[in-house]
Amino acid sequence: xxxxxxxxxxxxxxxxxxxxxxxxxxxxxxxxxxxxxxxxxxxxxxxxxxxxxxxxxxxxxxxxxxxxxxxxxxxxxxxxxxxxxxxxxxxxxxxxxxxxxxxxxxxxxxxxxxxxxxxxxxxxxxxxxxxxxxxxxxxxxxxxxxxxxxxxxxxxxxxxxxxxxxxxxxxxxxxxxxxxxxxxxxxxxxxxxxxx
Amino acid sequence: xxxxxxxxxxxxxxxxxxxxxxxxxxxxxxxxxxxxxxxxxxxxxxxxxxxxxxxxxxxxxxxxxxxxxxxxxxxxxx
Numbered sequence: 001x002x003x004x005x006x007x008x009x010x011x012x013x014x015x016x017x018x019x020x021x022x023x024x025x026x027x028x029x030x031x032x033x034x035x036x037x038x039x040x041x042x043x044x045x046x047x048x049x050x051x052x053x054x055x056x057x058x059x060x061x062x063x064x065x066x067x068x069x070x071x072x073x074x075x076x077x078x079x080x081x082x083x084x085x086x087x088x089x090x091x092x093x094x095x096x097x098x099x100x101x102x103x104x105x106x107x108x109x110x111x112x113x114x115x116x117x118x119x120x121x122x123x124x125x126x127x128x129x130x131x132x133x134x135x136x137x138x139x140x141x142x143x144x145x146x147x148x149x150x151x152x153x154x155x156x157x158x159x160x161x162x163x164x165x166x167x168x169x170x171x172x173x174x175x176x177x178x179x180x181x182x183x184x185x186x187x188x189x190x191x192x193x194x195x196x
Numbered sequence: 197x198x199x200x201x202x203x204x205x206x207x208x209x210x211x212x213x214x215x216x217x218x219x220x221x222x223x224x225x226x227x228x229x230x231x232x233x234x235x236x237x238x239x240x241x242x243x244x245x246x247x248x249x250x251x252x253x254x255x256x257x258x259x260x261x262x263x264x265x266x267x268x269x270x271x272x273x274x
Contacts, residue, residue: 023262026262027254027257030257030261034255044257047257047261047265048261048265051265051269052265052268052269055269128252129253143249144253146214147246147249147250148253152214153214153216171210171214172206172207172210175210
């Protein structure tokens, strides 16, 4: 009887937390999952797994704290555990490899000085999406978490499980990689710096 | 502007736009931006880039997915 009452209380608490704190995050979680997997079915599976894990480990969540960051961390871990194992990211590049490449490239920043507004005019969402999609997933994730979801560096560090200094440098590199890609795209479509 | 200085400036501006600078660093940066047109240009370019990316990237989960999650939660023991 005591055990049943306890379970009932737990389910009552669980239902309230689920409805009031977890479920309102589903749009943000789905957007993140979709941009990680670029596949609707995989995004559905990832979000579903996230909610089931969150519910299962509800005793580790303190009601009223940062539900969004907690759920994002679960989703990120699920993505790493399941989807990388299945090699569904054939274009993934090892992060150290990219870091080394960028270390060489970062010595010359003058090329970014002509990142002018007219360069972006006429660019469609698909082109930006493709540019973001072509970033290695570790870089893509920090851009989505910071620029789209508005997480702080500290929250991103906890979600991705990296030091805050790494968040800073990864964001910096990710944005520069994105600028490079968009600039190359604009130039391929005939954009020329009018000051030249 | 030397590349090294430019690199540092972009990092500072980025942190400013992310609301991650300390009050002191933010004051210093804003003073520099006010007194140096090149700094102001970097700020406006970075700001525009950020807004551009935001405007081009949200997806809605299907009602079927939400219902499926609710159904599975209902039969999941806590």
